[in-house]
Amino acid sequence: MNKKISTAKKVLMLKVVIHLAAFLPLFNLYYLAFNDLLGADPVERVIHFTGIGAFNLLLVTLTISPIAKKFKQGYLLQVRRLLGLYAFSYAxxxxxxxLAFDLQFAWWLFFNEIVKRPYITIGMLAFVLVAALAITSLNSLKRKMGKSWQNLHNFSYLIVVLVSIHFYWSVKSELISPLFYFLLTIILLSFRYKKIKVLLGSLFSKRQS
Ligand code: HEM
Structure with missing residues (x-):
């Protein structure tokens, strides 16, 4: 009983920390933006901050399971959904x-960018997948989807690869940060090497049959 309460407390405390660490910087960003305190290029700053924020949160979400396994801290898995939802919110x-600041809600330009610029196409594909994971994270949908829920959520591995490419392709000069993030992505995926091998194996065997 005591152990149960202390686990519930740990999860609650972690959730509070995640809310503070994810929500406050976003709030601060828009406070600075709307008070004209973001320097010479506020649009670039806002797009950069939210893009990096989303990527960081996706990577932290993927770190949870290897850490929980290694240190036998199963309760950590209970905060994965919250982290994933914040990753979606940032994205x-x-x-x-x-759409609002770069394109002034010109939807035809938005679709044009998605079709014409490969880095935006890849980003959009990642975004659609992140949105699908966020929507299906609802418990009721999880229950209804059964086994296909896990199949869909395995796309989180593809998402981080797509975002790495999107990041690398989007930068014009400085390549150190995208390469650093690419390395982090590879390290995190390497912990799932066996699972990813099985997934790829079953994908190719399905295509051949
Ligand atoms: C899960 C989805 C996505 C994530 C995690 C993500 C993340 C990122 C990251 C990390 C950057 C580099 C930031 C920088 O160094 O300035 C970036 C840049 C950018 N992304 Fe995304 N992105 C996503 C989807 C999209 C989508 C769907 C679009 C547009 C439809 C988009 C538009 C842009 C633009 C315009 C830039 C800035 C390129 C520049 O500096 O000119 N992103 N994104």
């Missing part, structure tokens, strides 16, 4: 900022 703001 949503990233796309919204691009």
């Amino acid at each position: 949503f703001m990233h796309v919204l900022n691009f």
